[in-house]
Amino acid sequence: xxxxxxxLGSYEILSxxxxxGMGEVYRARDxxxxxxxxxxxxxxxxxxxxxRRARFEREAKAASSLNHPNxxxxxxxGQSDGLHYLVMELVDxxxxxxxxxGGALPLKKALPIAAQVADGLAKAHEAGLVHRDLKPExxxxxxxxxxxxxxxxxxxxxxxxxxxxxxxxIEKKTASGTVLGTVGYMSPxxxxxxxxxxxxxxxxxxxxxYEMLSGRRAFSGDTAVDTLAAILHNEPxxxxxxxxxxxxxxxxRCLAKEPHERYAATRDLARDLKHLSxxxxxxxxxxxxxxxxxxxxxxxxxxxxxxxxxVALLGAxxxxxxxxxxxxxxxxxxxxxxxxxTIWSGRFAPDGSTVVYAAAWDGNPPExxxxxIAGSLEARALGFGSADVGAVSSSGELAVLLxxxxxxxxxxTGTLARVSLNGGAPREVLLDVREAEYLPDGNELxxxxxxxxRVRLRLLSGAVLYETDGWISHLRLSPxxxxxxxxxxxxRRDDRGRVRVLDVASKKTLFTGPxxxxxxxxxxxxxxxxxxxxxxxxxxxxxxxxxxxxLMTLPxxxxxxxxxxxxxxxxxxxxxNHLILGQLTGDRAERSYSxxxxxxxxxxxxxxxxxxxxEFAVTDNYGVYYRKAPDQPAVLLGEGNxxxxxxxxxxxxxxxxxxxxxxxxxxxxxxxxxxxPAGPIAAYHIARFFPDGKRVFFAAxxxxxxxxxxxxxxxxxxxxxxxxEGLVPQFGQVVSPDNRRVAGSxxxxxxxxxxxxxxxxxxxxxxEPGEVVLQFADGGRxxxxxxxxxxxxxxxxxxxxxxxxSPFRELAPSDPAGNLGIAGAVFAAKSDAYVYGLLRVLxxxxxxxxxx
Numbered sequence: 001x002x003x004x005x006x007x008l009g010s011y012e013i014l015s016x017x018x019x020x021g022m023g024e025v026y027r028a029r030d031x032x033x034x035x036x037x038x039x040x041x042x043x044x045x046x047x048x049x050x051x052r053r054a055r056f057e058r059e060a061k062a063a064s065s066l067n068h069p070n071x072x073x074x075x076x077x078g079q080s081d082g083l084h085y086l087v088m089e090l091v092d093x094x095x096x097x098x099x100x101x102g103g104a105l106p107l108k109k110a111l112p113i114a115a116q117v118a119d120g121l122a123k124a125h126e127a128g129l130v131h132r133d134l135k136p137e138x139x140x141x142x143x144x145x146x147x148x149x150x151x152x153x154x155x156x157x158x159x160x161x162x163x164x165x166x167x168x169x170i171e172k173k174t175a176s177g178t179v180l181g182t183v184g185y186m187s188p189x190x191x192x193x194x195x196x197x198x199x200x201x202x203x204x205x206x207x208x209x210y211e212m213l214s215g216r217r218a219f220s221g222d223t224a225v226d227t228l229a230a231i232l233h234n235e236p237x238x239x240x241x242x243x244x245x246x247x248x249x250x251x252x253r254c255l256a257k258e259p260h261e262r263y264a265a266t267r268d269l270a271r272d273l274k275h276l277s278x279x280x281x282x283x284x285x286x287x288x289x290x291x292x293x294x295x296x297x298x299x300x301x302x303x304x305x306x307x308x309x310x311v312a313l314l315g316a317x318x319x320x321x322x323x324x325x326x327x328x329x330x331x332x333x334x335x336x337x338x339x340x341x342t343i344w345s346g347r348f349a350p351d352g353s354t355v356v357y358a359a360a361w362d363g364n365p366p367e368x369x370x371x372x373i374a375g376s377l378e379a380r381a382l383g384f385g386s387a388d389v390g391a392v393s394s395s396g397e398l399a400v401l402l403x404x405x406x407x408x409x410x411x412x413t414g415t416l417a418r419v420s421l422n423g424g425a426p427r428e429v430l431l432d433v434r435e436a437e438y439l440p441d442g443n444e445l446x447x448x449x450x451x452x453x454r455v456r457l458r459l460l461s462g463a464v465l466y467e468t469d470g471w472i473s474h475l476r477l478s479p480x481x482x483x484x485x486x487x488x489x490x491x492r493r494d495d496r497g498r499v500r501v502l503d504v505a506s507k508k509t510l511f512t513g514p515x516x517x518x519x520x521x522x523x524x525x526x527x528x529x530x531x532x533x534x535x536x537x538x539x540x541x542x543x544x545x546x547x548x549x550x551l552m553t554l555p556x557x558x559x560x561x562x563x564x565x566x567x568x569x570x571x572x573x574x575x576x577n578h579l580i581l582g583q584l585t586g587d588r589a590e591r592s593y594s595x596x597x598x599x600x601x602x603x604x605x606x607x608x609x610x611x612x613x614x615e616f617a618v619t620d621n622y623g624v625y626y627r628k629a630p631d632q633p634a635v636l637l638g639e640g641n642x643x644x645x646x647x648x649x650x651x652x653x654x655x656x657x658x659x660x661x662x663x664x665x666x667x668x669x670x671x672x673x674x675x676x677p678a679g680p681i682a683a684y685h686i687a688r689f690f691p692d693g694k695r696v697f698f699a700a701x702x703x704x705x706x707x708x709x710x711x712x713x714x715x716x717x718x719x720x721x722x723x724x725e726g727l728v729p730q731f732g733q734v735v736s737p738d739n740r741r742v743a744g745s746x747x748x749x750x751x752x753x754x755x756x757x758x759x760x761x762x763x764x765x766x767x768e769p770g771e772v773v774l775q776f777a778d779g780g781r782x783x784x785x786x787x788x789x790x791x792x793x794x795x796x797x798x799x800x801x802x803x804x805x806s807p808f809r810e811l812a813p814s815d816p817a818g819n820l821g822i823a824g825a826v827f828a829a830k831s832d833a834y835v836y837g838l839l840r841v842l843x844x845x846x847x848x849x850x851x852x
Contacts (some may be wrong), residue, residue, distance in 0.1 A: 002026060002041065008085050009078045011039060027090065035301075035427075037075065038091070042084040066127060070120030072140070072150035076225065082848060088150070093142035096208070100136055104215035107243065111277035113139075114209050116147035118270035121205065124149070125198040125266045125596075126623065128633035134204035135185040136211065140525070158643040183224045184217050188257050191228045196626065198266060198596075199259040206254025206262075206268075214239055218255065232257075241752070246276060264577065264597035272537075293845075301786045313793070328742065331552075331850035336371055337341025337379070338403040340817045343572040343843035345389040346561035349421060350396055355570060356421065357561070357845060358388045363791060363816025368400060372423070373847050384426055388414060390436035391445075396421040399436040399445060413450055430460065434473035437484070446484060448472045448505075451747065454706055457486065465507045469683055469701045473497070474522040483510060483544070485531045487522050491657060492685060492729060495520060497531050501544060511544045521560025526567040534560035539569075539851075551851050574841050578823075581813060582835030584630040585609045585828070593632050593835060603645040603652075604826050612645040612652050624654050626668050637666040638673055643687040643698075653696060655684045663687055663698060665714075679718035681710075685729035690739050697722075697742055697756075709742060711756060723754050723761065731773045731788065731824040737780040743773040751785075765803030771796075774825055779807075784808055789821030793836065811836050818842040 001024070004012045011669075012029040017038060018025050028039045096113070099105065105113070112662040117139060124131060131138075131149070162473065183191075187203035190196050218236040221227040230406040236255065239248050250272055256262050263269045310739040337343065339361040346357035353374040360366040365386035369379040390399035398421050404414030416433040417426035434455065435448035445460040457466040457475070466472075470490040477484050484504055489497035499513035499522060513533070521534035530541040539551040539560060561570040580593040580601045585608035593599070598616035605611075609630060614625040624642040625634040640654030640662075649668060656662040661684050665674045680702045687698035694714055701707050706725035712718075728745040735742055741753045743764070751773060752761035764783075767773070771785040776799060786795045792812040796805050811834075813819055818840045825836035 002083075008041070008080045008083060011037065011087065013039070023086075028087075030087075036090045037838070038088045039087040040431060066124055068120050068123040068128070070116045070147055070149060071123065072148045079357075080742075089148075091140040091142055091150075093140055093146075093148075096136035096139040096141060096147075096212070100211060100215070104240075105212050105591045107213070107247070109145075110209070110212040111247070111273060112145065113141060113274035114212065115270060115277045116204075117149060117208075118205065118266060118273050120147070120149040121198075122266040122270045123200055125201070126636055128595075129633065130196060130198055131201050131204070132190065133185075134201055134208060135182045136208060137182075139208070146453055149593065156476070183227045184219055185260075186213055186228070186231055188232050189259060191231050191671060199262045202254050202262045202266065202269065203256075203259075206251055209254065210236060210239065210251050210446050213243060215249070221369060228246035244276075246272075250276075262574075275470055295359075331848050333849075334373060334847050335844060336373065336847060337843070337845040340842060342818055342820060342841045343368075343559075343561075343574070343845050346570050346572070346845060347389055347392045347457070348562050348564045348568070348570060349392055350394055351818045352564055352566065352568075354421075355845075355847065356382075356389055356398065357570075359843070359845075360820070361817075363819055366404070368398075381423075382423065384419065386416075387417075389782055390416065390433075392421065392437050393438040395441065395442045397438075397442060399438065400426055401436070402426060402432060406521050411695070416445075416447060435472060435486070437475045437477045439477065440479075440481040446475060446477060448475055448486075457484070465502055465504065469707070470497075473520075474560075476523050478528040480528060483528075484523055485524065487533070488610055489519075491683065493576055494657075496657070499542060501531060511542065511546065518557065521558070522572075523560055523569075524565040525563055526565060532560060532563055532569070534558055534571075541844075556789045567851060569851055571846045571848055572843045573846065574843045576839065576841040579813075579840060580611075580613060580835055581838060583833060584611065584835070585831045585833045586630055593627070599625075600837045601824065602642040604833055604835060605645060605649050606647075606831075608828030608831035610645070610649055611835060613835075614642045621657055624652055624666055626652060628668070631681040635668075637668060638664075640664060640666070644689045644696075646689050647691055647693045653687050653689060655687060663696070663712075676714070677716070677718055681719065687732070688735055690735050691737050691738050694715060695739075697735050699727050699744075709744060709754060722756060723752075732772060732774040734773055734775070736776050743776070743783055745773075764800065766798040766805050775827065775829075784827070786825070788823060791816055791819045791821060793822040793825060795825065809834075813838055 002013050004013055008028070011456055012028040014029055016024065017027050023040045025038055025040045028037050030037050037101060053544050071845060072091060075085055075087040077086050102157045121131065133151060138149065140148040140150060142148070172382070185207045187196065187200040190200050207218045219227055219230040219234065221230050239251060254262055298305065335353060337359065340361055341361035344358040344360065344366045346355060349356055353372050354370055355373060356368060358366045358368050366388055368382045368384050368387050368389055370382060371379045375511045383401070386403050388401040388404040390401050392398055398419050400417050400419060401414030402417050405580060406461060411506060412432055415428050415431045416430040416436055416583045417428045417531060419426040432445065432450055433447050433556045434450060437446045438444065446457065447460055448457050455468050455471050457465050457472055458464040465484070468488060470488060471492055473487045473489065475484065477488045482503055482504055485499060485501045487497045488500045489495065495518045496515060497519045498515045499511070501511040502508065503510055516535035519533060519535040523532050525532045525541060530543055533540050533542070537557055541549050541551050545685045557574065559572045559574060561572060563569050572600040578598040578600050580599045581590055582593060583590050595613050600614040600616065601611065602608055602614060603612040611627040613625050615625050621639040622641050624637045624640050626637050627634045637652055640656040643653040645652055651665045651667050654664055654666055656664055660678060663676045663678065663684055681700045682703045683701045685699040685707060687696055689696055696712050696714065697709060698712070699707050699709050707729060708721045708725050709723035709727050710719035710721050722742065723744065724746065726747045727745055730744065734744055740756055741752055742756060743751065745751045751767040753764055754761045767785050772788050774786055774795065782797050782799050784795050785798055786793050792810060794810050795808045796807055797808040811822060811825060820839040820841055823837045823839055827832065827834045
């Protein structure tokens with residue numbers, strides 16, 4: 001114990017505040033800034049313990065790197081008279097442990113605290129830190145109700161999720177015999193000494209939230225060993241029945257035994273809790289009658305989670321917004337699919353009880369199935385081969401898209417064909433079609449086509465209704481055939497979008513909805529009075545006059561596939577992950593370099609040790625991450641869509657989707673971001689550095705024009721176009737090593753080498769239609785090409801002088817189920833290192849009745 005009045009450095013000790021396993025905490029006075037602070041002191045007898053001192057120093061470094069209102073600020077560290085100390089923000093309030101002394105907290109108090117804690121954790125996780133000792137003692141609540149996370153004494157740079165090659169990141173015992181972390185709040189993997197990542201904190205958070213809501217610990221035993229056994233094998237007692245189902249579901253998900261069954265991103269958890277905390281108490285549902293109660297916590301496989309968990313989340317969330325318990329009968333859900341794979345599309349047949357859908361099961365190509373919601377749900381393959389559902393006419397004819405390609409999980413184009421729902425051979429009608437919809441007469445079709453990199457909505461007979469530089473999905477005609485609604489996405493390969501409704505006869509826009517960061521699914525509501533659209537975790541309804549209401553809000557993202565005339569909704573619940581697989585320099589085998597939930601590889605340093613990648617789950621504008629070496633954690637450089645790593649590794653090139661958009665340079669070390677002048681550019685698509693590091697190449701659109709390639713000097717000046725319109729934005733390092741040529745494709749015309757300093761583009765022999773140039777190889781004498789979005793990526797070397805083709809490498813993940821294809825691959829210029837991106841989506845199909 002340090003007596004009052006003693007000085008540690010320039011700080012005067014005032015009084016003790018508490019003590020823990022990592023030291024004693026005192027109130028002290030900072031005379032320089034005339035403020036009180038908290039000082040944590042590592043006792044002398046522990047300062048000689050190398051492990052204790054290292055953990056103490058790690059806390060200082062970890063916490064000082066974070067700047068967030070829900071994380072206690074660390075001011076500085078010091079040493080005085082043999083004492084090591086840490087100076088922190090003094091929180092005027094109580095610990096959560098003190099608040100729980102009186103039992104469970106009221107829901108209206110517990111939810112805001114939990115939402116703030118989750119927000120602080122999300123910040124730490126996005127910075128690559130795992131707390132590893134989250135408990136009520138380490139959470140402070142100010143007198144004004146602000147929550148603060150403190151004590152990063154066990155914090156550790158996060159290991160990539162699911163990395164089998166990592167060694168255990170915790171020890172079961174320290175020299176003093178104490179289990180690292182606090183026993184009652186450990187995750188199962190932490191308790192077992194297995195590798196931990198941010199999902200371990202989610203389990204600890206679930207334990208804390210459970211205690212806040214119930215007034216008792218989730219796991220306890222007579223001894224520490226008994227408690228650890230309970231964490232590993234038992235489930236906590238059910239939460240109070242009066243708690244809303246969505247709250248109970250969030251706790252259940254956090255406390256899942258398997259890490260992959262918890263939230264895929266802490267930011268999603270924070271958003272769910274924030275949304276719940278902001279709802280009026282009367283809008284929060286209690287147990288919904290007519291639905292099965294929330295399943296008890298249990299160890300379950302991923303398929304079981306998608307089966308029971310999706311039903312629970314859809315049912316629990318159906319009344320979250322715009323409803324009162326008892327006002328209407330609760331919605332009724334029925335699951336229609338039971339295989340492991342991905343749902344692509346689905347429509348109701350004219351009889352109202354048959355559902356036709358396309359799915360890629362067990363790693364196979366998408367195939368069309370039909371099932372009856374009034375029968376046994378046994379699905380029947382219709383035998384069209386690789387096909388997707390476009391539309392169903394009133395007479396029972398199907399418009400299908402044969403051989404439809406899927407880019408990063410988004411449908412691109414296929415061959416439009418017509419076939420009877422009763423069977424037969426499809427009759428091919430039109431190439432390169434994205435979407436199709438029957439007019440009421442069942443003969444004419446509305447289609448979405450792509451030509452010269454422009455996406456057009458038109459009649460099959462030719463008349464164009466609308467066109468865009470972005471892309472269009474979920475084309476739907478109103479029941480009277482007078483209006484057409486669709487989702488318009490301004491940026492290629494991006495889910496952000498808005499609802500647009502046109503008058504078919506006049507082609508005039510009748511309604512434009514707000515832009516959402518994620519939207520997937522649209523259909524006309526019963527009678528054509530509203531447009532229903534899925535945006536993020538919510539289902540919205542709009543009238544043409546702009547009146548808006550929420551149909552339901554869910555803890556998970558969904559896709560709206562169709563709505564029947566009587567108001568039944570066809571939904572798919574998708575669990576998706578973007579994965580990074582590969583070998584960096586020094587690796588002995590292929591491993592995962594995924595970080596959070598939506599990781600996508602962008603570039604490698606020439607020596608194959610540094611990796612630049614995107615994390616799409618961080619913010620609505622994405623996150624640019626940089627891993628300097630294989631064994632180092634990733635660092636968040638800033639917001640944006642990463643494009644390339646500079647040749648010297650000092651900066652990353654990224655696109656920020658603002659209005660207007662920005663092309664920016666983010667330093668990988670110290671320094672400030674820099675925005676390049678945009679000139680007339682309205683939308684950026686891809687960007688790359690020149691090998692000389694002095695220029696960048698990018699594909700972009702000017703207002704009213706198609707996509708072209710531009711060169712821009714980093715020293716300044718406006719961009720200069722070097723290609724004609726119709727350039728296809730492609731993944732890959734497309735600038736030659738001598739800085740003189742750019743490889744790219746023109747829509748419908750093949751692959752070319754475009755001279756940077758002017759001149760006619762040269763057609764490149766040997767590149768097959770649909771192949772993408774990944775990068776130059778062999779010192780610029782050849783290029784590597786591949787058909788992307790295949791479950792097995794066969795990469796071919798093409799000699800630029802002769803066009804001769806030779807195999808280069810084949811990449812394939814070991815598990816094919818739910819794999820939608822390899823979206824890109826990068827090979828280091830001066831080593832054997834490589835990485836590739838893989839999209840995995842596991843879906844289940846549901847029909848929902850009773851939405852009003």
